[in-house]
Amino acid sequence: MKGKILLLVVIAVVLGLAIAGCAEKKPSETPTPTPAKKETPVSTPTPAPTQPQVEKVVVGGTLSLSGKFANEGKLSLWGIQAALKWINDVHGGVNVGGKKVKLEFKYYDDESKKETVQSFYERLVTVDKADVLLAPYSSGLTLAAAPIAEKYGKLYVSHGGASDRIFEQGYEYVVQVLSPASKYQSGALDLIKSIDPSAKRVALIYEDNEFAKSVFRGAKEHAEELGFEVVFDKTYPKNPTDLTPLLSEMKAANPDIVLGGGHFADGQLLVTQMADLKVNAKFISIIVAPALPKFYEALGTRAEGIAGPGQWEIGVKYSPEAAKQAGLEYYGPTQEEFLKYFHEVAGEDVQPDYHAAEAAGAILAIAKAIDTAGTTDSKALRDTFSKLEFMTFFGNFKIDPQTGKQVGHEMVLFQWQGGKKVIIWPPEAATGEPYYPIPTWEEKEQGKLATK
Amino acid sequence: MRRYVRPMIPVIILYLTLLLVGLSSESRWQPVAFIMFYIALGQALNMFLGMTGYVDFGYVAFLALGSYGMALAFSSFSSLGLWVILLGFVLAIIMSSLLSLAVGAIALRLRGAYFAIATIGVNEGFRYLVEGVRLWGGSEGIIISSTMKDIFGSDLSNYISTFVADIMVFVIGFIAAFLTVYIINSRIGYALMAVREDEDAARVMGVFATKYKIMAFAMSAIFAGLIGASAWTLKLTYVFPEDVFNITYTVEAIAIVMLGGAGTLTGPIMGGLIYGFLRYYLSTVLPGFQLLVVAPLLVLIVTIFPEGVMGYVKRKVRNTRFEKYII
Amino acid sequence: MPFLEQLAGNLIYGAILGAVYGLATMGLSQIFGVLKIVNVGHGAFIMLGAFTAYWMFTLYSINPMLSIPIALVIGLSMGLAVFYTVIRRLIGAPELSSLLATFGIGIFLEELAKFFWGPDHRGYTWNIGSVNLSITLIPYSKLLAFGMSIIIALILYSIFQKTRIGTAIRAVVEDREGAMVCGVNVTRIYALSFAIGIGLTVMSGVLVTLFVPVGINPYMGGEYTLKAFVIAVLGGLSSPWGAFVGGFIFGLLENGSYTILSLFPNVEPFSLTRFVAFSVLLIILLVKPTGLMGGEGE
Structure with missing residues (x-):
């Protein structure tokens, strides 16, 4: 019983101290006028000498x-x-x-x-x-x-x-x-357009959430502009455990290019299950997951040839x-x-x-x-x-002065080749040649890498 | 009258203290609002859980619908000007109470844990319906920031999001507490108590168990809807289904009620205070590691006070002159 | 007939998935059935099992099948430790106070896992070939997950039906006071049941990685907790066998309904499969309020 009373007292003291602690901090807070804009009335690059150091x-x-x-x-x-x-x-x-x-x-x-x-x-x-x-x-x-x-x-x-x-x-x-999100998959489409005009059939398979949807809405628009045919466009909900239903339908649509992904776990799952079901495509680009080295560690050679967009990449x-x-x-x-x-x-x-x-x-x-x-x-x-x-x-x-949206930054597209990420797009940033078409799952099982 | 006033005294003291602490400095308002969210959440849930002994794991669905109600008011009726907020609250009430009546009529026939978990099905089912048929923006949800700015202007919208919404949560929490006292002392309260102790016996005695259960359920749901409308939509200015139909909030709410003591009036307040404060304070001290400390502390508290902190106090003050203040 | 072929393929996968779901739920049902404790930290224990399989495979190249007994031992000892430090003190306390405790334990385990192993999403590839059914391909590792789930469930069943311990556990479930009068040490039965429940859960974590060998991270359990709850109640809460059946139904529904839902335009069919699965749960509960294999009352 005593123990409980003691603990009650301790809790009370801690709460009390905390409130007091907040109060204690007050003197150190210089009086903050509500609109912080008034606080530093400096808008010219050379501040007035009266400004506090x-x-x-x-x-x-x-x-x-x-x-x-x-x-x-x-x-x-x-x-x-x-x-x-x-x-x-x-x-x-x-x-x-x-x-x-x-x-x-x-x-x-x-x-x-x-x-x-x-x-x-x-x-x-x-x-x-x-x-x-x-x-x-x-x-x-x-x-x-x-x-x-x-x-x-x-x-x-x-x-x-x-x-x-x-x-x-x-x-x-x-x-x-x-x-911004709408640009994520543009690079992959531009790349395919430039190296294989015969690849027309694009499949989109992505997570049903805010971010992935804006990525793939952008991708779809861009694909149609470039004259691709979107043959499959389906989402999966958060935290999927089995993508088989989606993948078997996608396999039937027979796509040349697969663009997909959402976050880390589902991106890894997508590739694993494409390998399990031997859903082959000439090119696969997945957002978010492939950017991390853990992706390759998890999938081993199955990750060979998988591409992904990145805001930046080593190299x-x-x-x-x-x-x-x-x-x-x-x-x-x-x-x-x-x-x-x-x-x-x-x-x-x-x-x-x-x-x-x-x-x-x-x-x-x-x-x-x-x-x-x-x-x-x-x-x-x-x-x-x-x-x-x-x-x-x-x-x-460089930002759009009106909205603050980034317009200067360019994304890159990388590809896992021989256990390393190689930047393959845009050409002026590339550190290597794209490997296209990527090895099939059967070939990867034989140990084939996406290297020449 | 006294039986309503006396138990409210500790509640009023706690709320006033919180409010004054919050208003005393700019840096303290948001932390207090953060704690207040948990207090109000606990209090709304306690109206149902504490009174009936029924647990609703899908409780968060009511918050979600409330937040959608407010968001829909903004996205569809933005021409109403300032009245849109009122309409939002009305929609929140309508949507959450409708769902609660539907769930109540169907699922409240289930007992105990079956009810508790069936409601998870309601919550998850609703979420995937919203995403699946792209209802209300589907998985992309509704963002109301720009609409708010168009209606109120930038400064007023910020004021609403960072102050008015929090005050609303305070008010909602307070009304919930008051209503809880009222219910405890009313016919409904007695009936519910009978149901909680022995539902079958109560039915035999002529208590319309289902009617009272649904009443408590709907009231609790309405408060949840109001919390969702103000603490989520008005305050954070967006609704994504993934974020609002998240069972974790129910579990947190139950944890808060249990921390303070289920069925007590001040329990959820103490529970919310301890839970919110521990999390906030420890994250300012140990950013990134706060949960490693908070989690064992919660376990420790529950092993020491299995009936909740206020449940323990209530037992201690029994037969003393404080008895009437702590219910 | 691509439609029927796809449906058949999906259902096969649904059955495999269902068996894994079922096993991942049995521990939850076991604990609820005996102790009336809702373990909201369930998913954290599945995560521990998944990490066991992962580390055994990557560090020591131990076949995931061999990780199953290792995970069982880890789970049993964790179950005992948690029972004697925390849960024992909450027996007889308000029913839901244990929920607060398991909530705290779940968070603690997740944060510990993050502290030691980092928040990375890991995975391993254990490729041992696959069987070609002409309509679909099934990796042997998934078939193993299926087989092992069923074997483990059967072993558990015979333990419960045939041994003294099993009889004692069933006696406590039926009538706690009566069992006590007959000389059953109820606390020990509770301890044992809790340990078996956690052991099963951690073990099922290994099997989960056989089905989904990737995305292993400290927070992976949340999704399984949610599904386990629903599956448990679908099968009839206190019946681990019901949980297994419930898992099957859930898996089949999730995968099977897709083929039909994908015919609708302007919807997200895969998200709707979950709507269908949860709706069927509700319908079943309305027809039979104590779940498919539940007894009378609570």
């Missing part, structure tokens, strides 16, 4: 370190930390009012759940004094936290909200770093030289440097994928905008973003 710039955001997006969350965090290493250690920080200050990243774990994000974003703005916000992963969470970002008038940079619809909502401060040819040729400014680490920093934070045996790169790209874009504007005022930064055009290791950056 800035010690550091804080970028705040939630990452999904638990729950369904935990995998992406983990990679994003490493990507961000790698980018920060360059910004702070090599570049010496960001330029605010003519002085270099450190850029810090403050994050919480949103558990991939929509309830948590608003409270964490408010905390980031009010307690952690974040100057710029990094949006959470996924379109849903990006929408969920947007009202807070807009309320406090903070720049809200999206590194994982691919849905085109986010940018149709009229948000003032949302800026996208990655290519892309974005470099200071490429920027010079394109007449653009290059910002941030080179790819080798990024890989080096990434391995420092994540460990030698972990390879970054595009989730890591797009988060790093977002941080670099924020740093670049602050450097250019010389201030952390969100309005000034948003205006700067509208005009900025530059290149990082992640690719080009």
